[in-house]
Amino acid sequence: MIYPWLQQDWLQLAGYIDQQRIPQALLISARSGMGALDMSKFFAASLLCHSPGQDSQPCGHCRGCTLYQAKTHPDYIFIEPEQAGKAIGIAVIRQLIDSLALKPQFSGRRVVLINGADALNNAAANAFLKCLEEPAERTSIILLAEQPAKLPATIRSRCQMLTVAQAKTEDALAWLSSQNVTDALPLLEIAQGSPLLALKYGKENTLQCWHEYHDNWLKVAHGKADIVILAEQWSKQEQVSLSVLLSWLSQWTADLIKLANNPDYVVSYKMGLQELLKKLDLKQVFQFYDMLLRSVKLQDSQLNKQLLLEQILIDWSTLNKA
Ligand SMILES: [Zn+2]
Secondary structure: OOOHHHHHHHHHHHHHHHOOOOOOEEEEEOOOOOOHHHHHHHHHHHHHOOOOOHHHOOOOOOHHHHHHHOOOOOOEEEEOOOOOOOOEOHHHHHHHHHHHHOOOOOOOOEEEEEEOHHHEOHHHHHHHHHHHHOOOOOEEEEEEEOOHHHOOHHHHOOOEEEEOOOOOHHHHHHHHHHOOOOOHHHHHHHOOOOHHHHHHHHHOOHHHHHHHHHHHHHHHHOOOOOHHHHHHHHHHOOOOOHHHHHHHHHHHHHHHHHHHHOOOOOOOOHHHHHHHHOOOOHHHHHHHHHHHHHHHHHHHHOOOHHHHHHHHHHHHHHHHHO
């Protein structure tokens, strides 16, 4: 199924089928929680369908569709990291290369979908390049990545690109309301505009958690929290992963900067931020923001969560003392 905010993107994909200009390699970049994986699977199903219907949607009852739905289509290969945050290693790609050396089993198209393509490690990415340099017969490769910049340029340059844009707020809110989500607007805000993430947050009662974190973040700024204890609590909290926490911290800092540049900037937790802005040196806030973004990139290799959080909180506290 195609979510309302993905209609334009779907039209582009459907257009490839309509016009019989199906790319050998397609790189779809989208933030998590946008529903791009569902859309990519739907596209894969359409490519495997023998007679796609209106808007190139899979017919749902041909042999290709039946096998795809039963997850037994011999010409469909799906790859993703074994675990979130883990890399895709070379063994999986070697296996893929071996499979692609054979002809597709049916007369139609073969489809490879790699979810989390930005998780290919260096060796795997280098090996994978071969699949693009020497395209296999009647085969389309779809790569889905949150951070396509992590992929080598040699891979990116060989793919057609589709970048999924941020969902329009009204589309996202209408959809969330159709899913019976209350507090849709603040949930969408903390999910940074990703509707499926907002839905998940709603189910997991993340909003309350978010408020606690935000309050503590402000307490640190006002010198009213014990940084070591807080860093320890945050690093042990299971409901909020390090990557989510770093994204929240980055968002609060980005909001500070936006608010400094535009006092009319709308954000529901504006009051606390406005107060901080009175004494903050914006240049230092920018430096702090850069440091947070670097931490986001380094988090996979960061072994000591607590130490990282402690350093961030110390920097944040020092910034507010200046
Ligand atoms: Zn079909």
